[in-house]
Amino acid sequence: MFYREAGQFKKTYAADMAVFPILQDRIGLGIILFIAAVVIPLTGSTFFISSVMIPFLVFSLAAMGLNIVTGYTGLISLGSAAFMGVGAFACFKLTTSFPNVNILVWILASGFFSAVIGALFAIPSLRIKGFYLAVATLAAQFFLEWCFVRIPWLYNYSASGAIQVPQRTLFGHIITGANATPTTRYLVLLAIVVFMTWIASNILHGRVGRTFMAVRDMDIAAELMGIRLLPAKLTAFALSSFYCGVAGAVMVTLWYTGGEASDLFNIRQSFYILFMVIIGGLGSLLGCFLGSALLNIVPLVLKYGLPSIGIAIASETAEHINHLLVGALIIFILIVEPHGMARLWQITKQKLRTWPFPY
Amino acid sequence: MKEFKTIAPGEELLNVENVTLRFGGVKAITDVSFNIKKGEVRAIIGPNGAGKTSMLNVINGFYHPQEGRITYRGATRSKMRPHVAAAQGIARTFQNVALFKGMTTLDNIMVGRTLKMQKPFFWHVFRHGPAMQEEIEHRKFVEEIIDFLEIEHIRKTPVGKLPYGLQKRVELGRALAMQPELLLLDEPMAGMNLEEKEDMCRFILDTKEQYGTTIALIEHDIGVVMDLSDRVCVLEYGLKIADGTPEEVKANQKVIDAYLGVAH
Ligand SMILES: Nc1ncnc2c1ncn2[C@@H]1O[C@H](COP(=O)(O)OP(=O)(O)OP(=O)(O)O)[C@@H](O)[C@H]1O
């Protein structure tokens, strides 16, 4: 009844081609942004901001990277965490080597490093579909992980292998390092994620996005429309790695304030991101956020939520239950709704559009 | 790249000479020659497995024949990549609908405009300026095709959800969006009911009239073939057994035998 497009006539193609053509959607988006940018920083506890919101945003960005290549282009990648690692170390090296350049510049620049590395690993395997690409990305994962541990230059020869993110400022505010408040880090991260999501949405709604999806849905027909498959897949891969790289860069600069970084980018992390994309929704930007939210919140609820309402639960048990739940969810999604939570949301919207009448 | 001539109506647009295509031991096409003139509807008919689809695949570069030559718009080649064929103005539809299932009707047809959209990636990042102008300009063109094919109501529907007849129509729309010089249609009416077939016939004739497109048509319904086509080429077991106007072909004894299944 309230969620309707009735009466909202589009007078131009530009209006019809807008990403959110329905007014209620635009209002909804505005409210979410307001909550994220104003309400949460003012009212959220330090714990909520640094342990819930920051990981949520970082992984949303990583999931977006994987979704571009897997959800939109139909190519499986098992190396997303490694490409995050490339971005993370690139950012660390860049900011320690050129401390005077603004950190935001380096965060975005790190994306280019992982885009190049991602494309390099993809080139030999893109001619072949499915299995071989998965294996090549797996090889990238192991090789890069090895580099992160074995090349001391990457972590500036620190004895423990830990990286210490130096203090950097933006408009006079400390935004990285041990002295930056969680709220500041969160706000910077939010701005980056919103910007990157906007860019992704632009790209995916235009010619480039259609090219990706055409390759995914029917590659022979795509070729016949004049799409060259190899460059298209390579673009998708580079773009995906770019997003993963930026996610890695913000992970070390705005989330971890210091510590051993090599362990963050292992194969488990890659699978974790893949699960987010599957559960959230392949080929949906909204899905990246939904998947990341769910997979970040479930373990927290088990770990802190249950004890706080009086259900004592050992942390190992919580871990096991978490694995069980994620596994069950994936099986459920694969069987019931291959397009994930994002599609469930769409169906709800469709129902709302006609509510209270069943048709 | 070779120079491509502009071909005047009635002149030879495509010439296939002595093409032979083998899959291992199977000969799908044996020494077939025929041509297509600009502006005509050229039917290719024949029983199942005669090599009709293979012939289209040879023309647009999916299959590379072992022997023979193909001359298109004055340039001769033996091998070609499909995306190059597309750039030279060859579009096609498939026997088993090959749409982009997860995309809407509108997006499917928009993909047909890909080759004409060349604004740099940079502008797409912002979806503003030249990229947006380009989107709007091609959207207008696509809307004309949508009007032409009478599929306004399914503009925003994911094509995977459409009934078969409409899917075939969207596929034609996607091919038309390429503004092809030569349009290859592989059984565009297979599995349709009478009304849908009549619509499709009308669209094919209108395409020829309005856009001046040359059409190569594979079809099993002989009535449709006789009505639509200017010339008919008949294949059987990979061999060409007849070629000519519908009347000539209809009277050809070999064709009658092939279709009635008379023992040789
Ligand atoms: N990719 C392939 N690999 C092996 N054999 C093939 C291939 N494509 C076609 N053939 C063989 O080539 C022959 C001709 O097939 P084609 O699909 O061209 O026939 P058609 O005339 O289109 O038949 P239909 O009316 O059933 O569509 C058949 O014997 C088929 O088995």
Ligand SMILES: [Mg+2]
């Ligand atoms: Mg066939």
